[in-house]
């Protein structure tokens with residue numbers, strides 16, 4: 629794993645944004661894997677700004693998001709489709725038909741998972757997959773215990789994950805109990821992975837990722853077996869890593 633440490637969230641966002649822009653400017657047909665949540669928000673704002681300044685175009689890019697809540701449609705402000713439109717898609721020239729997310733309102737959810745996995749196969753591999761990480765080491769919505777062999781599937785959300793995401797909902801009852809997510813094997817099939825991690829709240833998570841063992845109990849640990857992973861961490865998140873790289 630290549631670890632880049634930066635001062636703060638803002639620097640993490642700019643650094644990550646520059647990596648994506650370089651990728652897209654090198655190959656206009658880049659396939660990007662995208663995440664939602666707090667960690668990539670600043671990066672999306674950075675990409676929108678650079679697009680407005682004429683530094684990058686997404687007109688031939690394809691995007692595939694990691695996950696979506698079951699039962700929330702794209703008009704629901706808590707759906708990930710809404711998040712993506714609000715933070716990125718509405719502000720850049722990515723064609724609507726090139727932006728893919730699993731459909732959490734599909735009548736046949738299992739069929740939707742298979743179709744999503746197929747769609748990724750059809751465009752080839754994801755060139756660069758952006759990830760955040762949950763406190764419990766989840767990537768996408770792959771909670772501890774998820775098989776490293778998993779492909780896109782339906783998940784029951786952990787109580788801790790629902791609690792962590794409750795901040796966006798009016799009440800705990802409104803937090804969905806299920807989601808669709810790319811599996812660990814789907815994520816590992818990407819050619820390159822970029823993990824963003826920021827803030828003191830994630831310091832123990834990062835120490836565990838970098839210094840713990842590889843286990844399905846901590847899903848992100850599998851990233852040690854991927855040949856091309858970059859982690860961009862800010863100082864607060866990096867604080868509890870014992871063997872710091874200089």
Ligand code: F6R
Pocket residue numbers: 662663664665666667668694695759760761762766767768769
């Ligand atoms: C979101 C996703 C999740 C988040 C993780 C961290 O699409 O797949 O794995 O990346 O829950 O979320 P934040 O960035 O809000 O701490």
